[in-house]
Amino acid sequence: MSDFSLLGQLDQASGSEAGQVFRSFIREHVRDLICQVMAQEVSLLCGPKHQPTGGDNFRSGSSTGRIQIDGKREEIVRPRVRQRTSEGCSEEVSLQSYQSASDPSELHASILAALKAGVSTRQAADVVGETHGTGRSNVSRLWQEVGHQFVEELRGRDLSQIDWTVLMLDGLVLSKDQTAIVAIGIDSEGRKHVLDFELGSSENKEICRDLLSRLLKRQFSCQRRLFAVLDGSAALKNALLEFFPDAVVQRCLVHKERNIRAKLSKRHWGELARLFKRLREFQGAEAALEVVGELESFLKGKSATAYASLQEAGEELTALHRLNVPCTLHRSLLSTNAIENSFRNTRRKLGRVTRFRSETDQASRWLSFSLLDVQKGFRRIQGHGDLGSLVKALERGPEPAVLASEPSVA
Numbered sequence: 492m493s494d495f496s497l498l499g500q501l502d503q504a505s506g507s508e509a510g511q512v513f514r515s516f517i518r519e520h521v522r523d524l525i526c527q528v529m530a531q532e533v534s535l536l537c538g539p540k541h542q543p544t545g546g547d548n549f550r551s552g553s554s555t556g557r558i559q560i561d562g563k564r565e566e567i568v569r570p571r572v573r574q575r576t577s578e579g580c581s582e583e584v585s586l587q588s589y590q591s592a593s594d595p596s597e598l599h600a601s602i603l604a605a606l607k608a609g610v611s612t613r614q615a616a617d618v619v620g621e622t623h624g625t626g627r628s629n630v631s632r633l634w635q636e637v638g639h640q641f642v643e644e645l646r647g648r649d650l651s652q653i654d655w656t657v658l659m660l661d662g663l664v665l666s667k668d669q670t671a672i673v674a675i676g677i678d679s680e681g682r683k684h685v686l687d688f689e690l691g692s693s694e695n696k697e698i699c700r701d702l703l704s705r706l707l708k709r710q711f712s713c714q715r716r717l718f719a720v721l722d723g724s725a726a727l728k729n730a731l732l733e734f735f736p737d738a739v740v741q742r743c744l745v746h747k748e749r750n751i752r753a754k755l756s757k758r759h760w761g762e763l764a765r766l767f768k769r770l771r772e773f774q775g776a777e778a779a780l781e782v783v784g785e786l787e788s789f790l791k792g793k794s795a796t797a798y799a800s801l802q803e804a805g806e807e808l809t810a811l812h813r814l815n816v817p818c819t820l821h822r823s824l825l826s827t828n829a830i831e832n833s834f835r836n837t838r839r840k841l842g843r844v845t846r847f848r849s850e851t852d853q854a855s856r857w858l859s860f861s862l863l864d865v866q867k868g869f870r871r872i873q874g875h876g877d878l879g880s881l882v883k884a885l886e887r888g889p890e891p892a893v894l895a896s897e898p899s900v901a
Contacts, residue, residue, distance in 0.1 A: 518560050522567060525558055528588045533570045536584065547575045548584060558592040567592075638856025645859045646687055651710030654679040656882060658686075658738075659720045659830045660702075660727045662694035663837065666847045669854055670694055672702055672727070673862070675830045676711070679882055681875025683829060685862045686711065690854055699730035707734065715885040718811075722746045722827050723804070739814070739885065742807035744771060745826040747800070751790070754797040762789060770809075771821050779812035814884040819874030824881075829872065836868070837861040 538544035549572070556569035572584040657677035664670050670693050674686040687706055691698035717738040721727050723746050731738060748767045752760055766789060770782045783801075790798040806813070811824055823829060840861035847854045 518565070521560050522558075522565065525567065525588070525592045529570055529586055529592075532586055532588045533572055536572050548572055549575070549581075551581075551583075556589060556593065558589070564593075635856065638860060639852075641859035641863060642852070642855050645685065645863055646705070646709075649710060650676075650686065650706065651712070653684070655711060655713050655717070656715075656878065656885070657718045657720065657824065658731075659827055660699065660731065661722055661827050661830045661834070662724070662727075663688075663834050663858075665690075665841070665854055665858075666849075668692060668849050669847050670698075671854070671858055672698055673830060673834070674702060674706060675833065677829075677872060679878060681871035681878050683866075683869045683872065685833070685866045688858055688862065690858075694724055694726060696726040696730045699727050700733065703730060703734045715882065715887060718824070718881065718885060720824060720827050721807075723750070737887070739810050740807050741810040741824065742804045743825070743827045744808070745828065745831075747804055747808065751797045751800050754794050754800060755790075756793075759789075759793055771825055772818060774812070774818035774821075775815050776809065776813040779809040783809060814881065816880045816884055817874065817877040819877050820872075820881060821874075823872035823874060833862070833865050836865045840864060 533550065534540070536548045537546075537550050540550070543549065551571040551573040553568050553570050556567050557564045558567050559565075569586070569589050572586065573581040574584045575581050653676075655676050656679045659675045659677070660672060662670050662672050669690055671688045671690050672694060673688045676684045676686045678684070687702060687709075689698050689702035689705070713735070717735045718741065719731055719735070719738050720741045720743060721731070722743045728740060731740070744767060748763065752763055755763060763786075766782060766786050770779060770786075773779055773782060786801055787798065790801055801808075811821065837858070841857055844853075844857055847857075
């Protein structure tokens with residue numbers, strides 16, 4: 492189609508058809524251009540058609556091929572070249588121009604963008620267009636290949652170059668047979684990072700040990716005592732203290748308040764919320780212990796199980812207060828909300844997965860993709876400007892001096 496005939500068709504086409512006519516014109520010109528480039532490459536390899544060079548390369552007819560134009564695959568007649576070998580046979584020569592024109596990376600990028608946006612493998616063709624390579628099986632295989640890259644990206648990052656201050660651990664239930672323990676780290680400047688995860692049948696100590704062991708192999712370390720925020724799981728706490736014996740463990744106040752509220756009559760919920768709010772707002776060990784005393788007095792006459800639940804937390808309930816850091820850090824470090832919010836967004840990404848197959852690495856691929864995507868929206872924690880106070884409070888004291896033994900008197 493010439494430029495003049497294109498203008499004539501555009502004049503006659505309606506507004507809705509004009510765009511389609513123009514795109515068809517562009518695709519046809521691209522096809523012609525690709526054919527010309529392939530013909531030029533064949534001439535360079537074999538010489539002109541009427542005057543071949545007589546070298547090892549020679550023309551070998553043509554065949555049907557497929558190229559990518561505007562993210563879609565189209566059939567094209569491609570020339571073929573063969574090369575004589577030393578054994579007296581011949582082998583196919585791959586044309587660089589054809590390989591470049593048939594590269595499916597643009598189509599794959601469109602498919603992956605659709606899947607990341609929440610489109611199912613069955614609906615990918617509806618979004619990117621019905622073409623070769625957009626079938627459900629092809630899309631599923633592509634997603635599996637890319638999923639392995641997500642796992643490698645998450646677990647392949649070097650952790651030794653970051654000054655870590657806070658570690659948060661929590662469990663995410665994927666199905667009745669699979670639970671993921673996820674680790675999120677906060678550096679000394681208040682930036683949050685998804686570190687890793689480990690899959691298991693439940694939130695148990697062995698799974699947490701495997702997770703922490705892999706973090707240490709990736710050079711996760713803390714130059715001072717580690718500040719850890721946990722939801723109250725004894726398994727997570729015991730595993731953590733095996734690897735970081737002097738870690739300061741803070742119990743999540745949101746989980747503890749929720750646990751105590753479940754053991755109280757509804758008429759006492761308001762007072763319980765008021766006391767926990769005061770505990771989150773007050774600064775310093777003295778003020779915190781005063782509020783804890785009020786909580787004990789309040790619960791002692793209301794519910795024995797609620798009182799026992801409060802006592803069970805012990806000093807972990809006020810670990811951050813006892814470091815005497817500014818209360819601006821309380822909102823971020825007195826609960827596991829930072830990791831819970833990540834889970835909430837992760838569940839949105841995982842919502843279209845109806846069944847996680849424990850016999851495959853499906854859960855690892857999906858979880859890696861979701862956590863990496865959620866991490867893109869991370870911001871620094873509230874009160875990050877006062878993290879220097881926490882860093883200073885976590886410094887280890889000087890080692891006790893070893894006294895030399897006095898010489899024995901003969």
